[in-house]
Each structure stands twice: as C-alpha cells, then as structure tokens.
Amino acid sequence: MSVHPLLPQPGRCAVVGVLNVTPDSFSDGGRYLDRDDAVRHGVAMFRRGADLVDVGGESTRPGADRVAPAVEAARVVPVIRELVAEGVPVSVDTMRAEVAEAALEAGATVVNDVSGGLADERMAPLVAEAGVPWVLMHWRGHSRRMNDLARYTDVVVEVRDELRARVDAALAAGVDPAALVLDPGLGFAKNAAHNWALLNRLDALLALGLPVLVGASRKRFLGALLADADGRPRPPDGRELATAVVSALSAAAGAWGVRVHDVDASLDAVAVAHAWGGRLVAS
Numbered sequence: 001m002s003v004h005p006l007l008p009q010p011g012r013c014a015v016v017g018v019l020n021v022t023p024d025s026f027s028d029g030g031r032y033l034d035r036d037d038a039v040r041h042g043v044a045m046f047r048r049g050a051d052l053v054d055v056g057g058e059s060t061r062p063g064a065d066r067v068a069p070a071v072e073a074a075r076v077v078p079v080i081r082e083l084v085a086e087g088v089p090v091s092v093d094t095m096r097a098e099v100a101e102a103a104l105e106a107g108a109t110v111v112n113d114v115s116g117g118l119a120d121e122r123m124a125p126l127v128a129e130a131g132v133p134w135v136l137m138h139w140r141g142h143s144r145r146m147n148d149l150a151r152y153t154d155v156v157v158e159v160r161d162e163l164r165a166r167v168d169a170a171l172a173a174g175v176d177p178a179a180l181v182l183d184p185g186l187g188f189a190k191n192a193a194h195n196w197a198l199l200n201r202l203d204a205l206l207a208l209g210l211p212v213l214v215g216a217s218r219k220r221f222l223g224a225l226l227a228d229a230d231g232r233p234r235p236p237d238g239r240e241l242a243t244a245v246v247s248a249l250s251a252a253a254g255a256w257g258v259r260v261h262d263v264d265a266s267l268d269a270v271a272v273a274h275a276w277g278g279r280l281v282a283s
C-alpha cells in the first residue's frame with residue numbers, strides 16, 4: 001500500500017495528537033480554546049513525538065451544537081498557522097470545505113473529515129485539487145449529529161462497505177487513492193458492541209488496501225468497560241491506560257495510526273507492540 005508523501009510514515013504506527021480548540025469537546029473541552037494554550041500544547045505533543053497534530057474547532061460529541069463556519073475557522077486557522085511556523089505537521093479536523101481550505105492555506109497538510117466527505121460535496125474536489133491526504137471517517141447519520149445509534153446487522157461489513165463507497169466517491173472526484181486514510185468512527189452513532197466489533201475486525205477495514213486510523217482515545221465505550229462496582233463509568237481522565245492498550249493492539253493489527261490525547265502513553269504502547277512483533281522501533 002503506497003502512502004501519500006504528506007502522511008507521516010514513522011516506520012511504526014503513527015501517533016496523531018488531538019488538539020480540540022473548542023469549549024465543549026467531551027474530554028478536553030475548553031482547555032485549549034485560548035490560542036496560546038493551544039499552540040503550546042500542540043508544540044509540546046509534537047516535541048514529545050506525535051507525528052501529526054489534529055486541530056479541531058467544532059465539537060463532534062453527541063448533541064453538540066454546530067458552530068458557524070466562520071467561528072470554526074477563527075478557532076483553528078490562527079492555531080494552525082502558528083503550529084506550522086513552529087515546524088509542527090498539522091491536520092485539520094473539519095467537515096467543511098471552506099474551513100479545510102483556510103486551514104490548508106495556513107499550512108495544514110492533511111484533512112480529517114469525520115463525515116467521510118458526506119457533509120460537504122465541495123470537500124472531495126478541494127482535496128483533489130490540493131493533493132493532500134484525506135481521512136475518511138465513518139459516521140452514518142452525521143447530518144443528524146445526534147448520537148441516536150444507527151441500526152447495524154453486521155457493523156463490520158456495513159462500515160467497510162460504506163467506507164468503500166466513500167473511497168469510490170473520492171476517486172471519482174479525482175482524489176489520489178494514495179491520499180486516502182480510513183477510520184471506523186468509533187463512537188459515532190455506534191455503541192460499545194459496535195466499537196469492539198470494529199476493533200476486533202480491523203483486518204476487514206485493512207483489507208480495503210488503505211491506511212486505517214483508529215480514534216478510541218478516552219471514549220465512552222472505554223469508560224463503560226472500566227465501570228466501577230456500582231456501574232459508574234470510569235471518567236475520561238481515567239481512560240488513558242485503556243487508550244494506550246487500544247493503541248498497542250491497533251499497531252499490532254496493522255493500523256496506520258492512532259488518534260489520541262495522551263501521546264506519551266501511546267508512543268510507548270506502539271513501541272511495545274512493534275518490539276513484540278519483532279519490529280523494534282528506532283528510538
């Protein structure tokens with residue numbers, strides 16, 4: 001599988017650091033709304049080894065209100081511009097072509113689209129024209145933005161087939177197949193059983209022949225797995241170890257990358273997975 005030259009190719013599972021410049025993201029909302037705080041955190045993640053920093057300006061958590069495109073752009077563009085000036089490779093987490101375009105102009109080199117191109121028909125031609133990598137994440141029902149669970153008969157087969165359809169649409173728009181990365185969209189209108197089935201069958205997505213990105217970091221299904229004796233879910237800041245274990249298992253399964261908040265833990269986890277698999281990660 002050839003990987004786009006603008007995609008990090010660290011010789012191991014890539015670690016993508018999450019930088020949500022939002023007031024309401026589910027686990028870090030508001031911590032990096034201030035531009036200087038956001039830039040400081042993005043630079044720190046890169047210096048600690050993150051291969052890419054994913055900058056988002058609109059929360060995708062269930063029930064979150066949409067923000068106006070101008071607000072989303074105003075949040076991410078200045079942060080992206082300063083991160084790029086510091087030498088940090090950046091992806092923009094947006095469903096909007098106009099925000100992606102502004103982010104690319106500011107120096108972002110990857111578009112991360114949680115709607116897989118469904119939210120904005122201008123995204124595919126923009127990405128094709130710009131010649132940049134495009135993460136196609138699966139989110140059936142993105143338009144409703146609610147987390148009302150989608151109905152699946154076989155979530156693995158259906159997510160694989162729906163992602164394949166997104167790939168076909170991207171190629172039809174002239175996007176370079178080497179630019180595409182797939183993502184199962186864990187937790188996006190999917191329940192815990194759906195998420196675990198998709199992780200268990202990552203091979204089915206990898207069989208499409210494209211890099212796969214896994215975004216499990218701190219998500220609700222990990223909290224449910226680690227609930228206490230009274231059934232209270234583990235809070236987000238207590239999900240880092242489970243996240244790192246998912247990173248190790250994703251790396252072992254052949255994922256191209258993992259999208260995480262705590263890059264240190266996942267860098268260690270990925271190094272262990274590669275050593276275990278006989279591929280020591282160059283320190």
Ligand SMILES: Nc1nc2ncc(COP(=O)(O)O)nc2c(=O)[nH]1
Pocket residue numbers: 018020025026027056060061093112113114135137183185186213214215216217259
């Ligand atoms: N490609 C990709 N992008 C994403 N963006 C946001 C969130 C929501 O989580 P956050 O609020 O912690 O960013 N999850 C994903 C994901 O799983 N994959």
